[in-house]
Amino acid sequence: MWNNIECAPKEEIEALQLRRLKETARRVYHLVPFYRERFDEAGIKPGEIKSLEDLKRLPFTTKQDLRSHYPFGLFTVPMDQVVRIHSSSGTTGKPTVVGYTRHDMEVWKEVMARTMSMADVGPGDVCNNAYGYGLFTGGLGFHYGAEKVGAAVVPASGGFTKRQLLLMKDFGATVLCSTPSFALHMAEVARDEGYDPRSDFNLRVGFFGAEPASQGLRDALSDAWDILYIEAYGLSEIIGPGVAAGCPHGNLHVFEDHFIPEVIDPDTGEVLPYGEEGELVFTTVTKQALPIIRYRTRDITRLHQEPCPCGRTMVFMDSVKGRSDDMLIVNGVNVFPSQVEHVLTKMEGITPNYVIIVDKKGVLDKLEVWVEVDENIFADGLGALEELKRRLQNEMLNELYINVRVKLVEPKTLERSMGKAKRIIDKREAEGM
């Protein structure tokens, strides 16, 4: 265990949370007009927070609120205090921007060190980090965590599977950080290359996150590499990876001294008791650059406070199975139907009917967009249609950062229900993803 607070008595953690919550509420109320307005509308002043029970009186913050204040409108520090900026891939509108002060970076390293310590990663370990480096928080988050605990980090990033396998083998990597789908893909490629992933590599543990993974996929991964599967949960709006991490007993503990979780009824906003399923909400209580009050993650889960055999007293959550809106996670990348629609509209000046189909090809997700060819886009020539298809595919790659296969279909091919087209067919769901 990295920090004794993780197994501190409940009262101690709650006292810490309350003190930090009060500070954070004061901070946002006095420094961000948006929060002051929302607090005033809700009829609560920071000084009125007397117990953790009062948290439910505070207003929610949504992704839309972050977008509306693009880029730095919700920051509580001047830019000369900000040492890092990350950004999520945007939907049709603006991307979501998050900032970190030096202190925030320390918090991030701390929670990532706790994550790595779930499997006692430390000096002597070689950590192959296959999360993408860049604006995405995954790559750098794991990088700092592994460094903080003293492991040797190999910043492999995504892709270049064969080379990555070679380095993992030759460097004797003991730790793999990756999306589940990429790790499974690597195992397949390893076998194709004539390796036995179970015995030809020195891996003992993998840290997997950034996309939902069914129990079947976890077991398959554990088995394919003969490693311990540790789940990592996070989102950039809260800090990136490091919001919660799975212990060796498989319980996904939330680092609640930094991020207070709640589960609410997504329709009414009412807080639900432990054990009930609803939308996960986080309040950050130690962040400076971008503290966030009751952020609606749209992730559906349950919280539990039963004692865990690992000794941690922090609450744990179920693995996230789905989002409460229509966002898709395709090979770890967020995709919104509105992005697809945006490309179609931008390219043709009209919005043809379309449907998004997500499926698995081997272990990787594949995304197809079926576009109805109506009179507006029907060019009388195979070349012109093939060209249209190519342009749409290229533009979607630019916009969504993933490869999309566009298929041109006849009108009325796509199912419409109650006048509204069904936009997404997620065939992965059948496999429990």
Added chain:
Amino acid sequence: MANKFAVKQLSIFLENRRGRLLEVTKTLMDARINIRALSMAESAEFGILRLVVNNPEKARTALSSGGFTIREQDVFAVEVDDEPGGFYGVVKILAESDINIDYTYAFVGESKKAVLIFKVPEELLPKAVSAIEQGGIRLVEPIFFYS
């Protein structure tokens, strides 16, 4: 203004799916449309069926209400002798006039004649037609198809 030799051709977008051609042809039969000339272009996923019919307006209405995506375009037709070099003579004139042929198809006409249908870029159709005329090749009037 439409050229007097412009023949209305209907292009129909078809997915490569079993039974689609059957549905198109049945729709036309039910509307009592006679197909005078046709050609089919296909890629791996989809195809385009091009038709010259006896009543383009009626065909268009029938196909539209049948849910097909259609595009109406102007093509022109010429009649040549059904013998070696017939096609060559027409293509040569168009090539010499610097007119690119988008596509062409043909059928055998009556008494040793062949009819060739040409699609050229829309703005080049008048130029193509007058080049053909000057080259002494007989253009087929639309009425030939529409009756």
